[in-house]
Amino acid sequence: MEQKVFAFLMFSGQADEAMKLYVSAFEDAGIVSAKYYPQSEPGAKPKVLHAIFSIKGQQVMCIDNQLSDSHPHAFTPALSLFVNCDSEAEINEVFAKLAEDGKVLMPLSPSPVSTLFGWLEDKYGVSWQLNLPAR
Missing domain, CATH: 3.30.720.110 (Signal recognition particle alu RNA binding heterodimer, srp9/1)
Known part of the structure; x- marks a missing residue:
């Protein structure tokens, strides 16, 4: 059955790093797909346009917030x-x-x-x- 509901995580420039940590923490995990913004500076950290990773068969989406300076968002333990x-x-x-x-x-x-x-x-x-x- 195709997954219809996804957790969607928006980071402020750490999506690639976080996603790689998460898939390394679990045995049954991997990156399903990842698209990146073009890098504007040589050696800059890659910024995630859209990515999907899986943990134990459950897919999670993530992105980097390109407006994090003017529209910052924080995660909360309420979710x-x-x-x-x-x-x-x-x-x-x-x-x-x-x-x-x-x-x-x-x-x-x-x-x-x-x-x-x-x-x-x-x-x-x-x-x-x-x-x-x-x-």
């Missing part, structure tokens, strides 16, 4: 990406990688409905809830 992990090793590894230079909102710990659950904001401001479902 987060919720990912069910497959093992304790996976949730520990992904949590550590995404939390690096970010902010832990809830450290990994057992919950009434999860073997382990943790919530963090990565260094780009994107909020992640990582879950290891109770078996």
Whole structure:
């Protein structure tokens, strides 16, 4: 079945870097497509016109906000990406990688409905809830 609803993340110049971090954090992940703005300066970071990456079969879109100076937008933990992990090793590894230079909102710990659950904001401001479902 074709995916009809996508999370869509708008960054202020870090979309390429963030997308590469996200797909490196998860085993079942990859960049599906990426289109970039033409670089205006030699050696400048690539700016994403439109990209799609996948995590565990779920596709997420992202772009760089070309008007970030005049129309800045920030991410908020009121909306987060919720990912069910497959093992304790996976949730520990992904949590550590995404939390690096970010902010832990809830450290990994057992919950009434999860073997382990943790919530963090990565260094780009994107909020992640990582879950290891109770078996």
